[in-house]
Amino acid sequence: MKANIGITDKNKEAVAIILNELLADENVLYIKTRNYHWNYEGDNFMEMHKFYEGQYQQLEAIVDEVAERVRALGHYAEGRMKDYLRITRLPEQDYSSEQSEQLKNLLADHESIVVNLRKFADKIDTIYKDKGSSDFVTGIMIQHEKMAWMIRSYLKGL
Numbered sequence: 001m002k003a004n005i006g007i008t009d010k011n012k013e014a015v016a017i018i019l020n021e022l023l024a025d026e027n028v029l030y031i032k033t034r035n036y037h038w039n040y041e042g043d044n045f046m047e048m049h050k051f052y053e054g055q056y057q058q059l060e061a062i063v064d065e066v067a068e069r070v071r072a073l074g075h076y077a078e079g080r081m082k083d084y085l086r087i088t089r090l091p092e093q094d095y096s097s098e099q100s101e102q103l104k105n106l107l108a109d110h111e112s113i114v115v116n117l118r119k120f121a122d123k124i125d126t127i128y129k130d131k132g133s134s135d136f137v138t139g140i141m142i143q144h145e146k147m148a149w150m151i152r153s154y155l156k157g158l
């Protein structure tokens, strides 16, 4: 059934596409962070293991919120791995157990998502007239800015 929420069909569809692309990026970053949680090696293993766990738990919550926002616009959320891999803008690197490499990969992904969301937050508001989704992606952007800061703080000494 159509969502009758004061946004044109064309605009709802455009925003749903943006959100599904974000959903793909969030899923790739979630799995990458879990991969590092599992495969990290170093004398601060438990510190990094727990740090990554805190971050992937936040990403898991974001994944769910983004998918459900797509549904609130009356569209279907992408829900297959092959669709995420086709849509995502984030690269998947070779396996690494090394701290600085893992952190640099994660930082690049968080920063890439932040840059995209900053652009889309304005576009969703001014062009697609969807204030709710604009505020929503701004909130997600702020969470990524904080996660990026925490990763960056580890990298200073490396």
Ligand SMILES: [Fe+2]
Pocket (backbone or CB within 6 Å): 037, 053
């Ligand atoms: Fe675990």
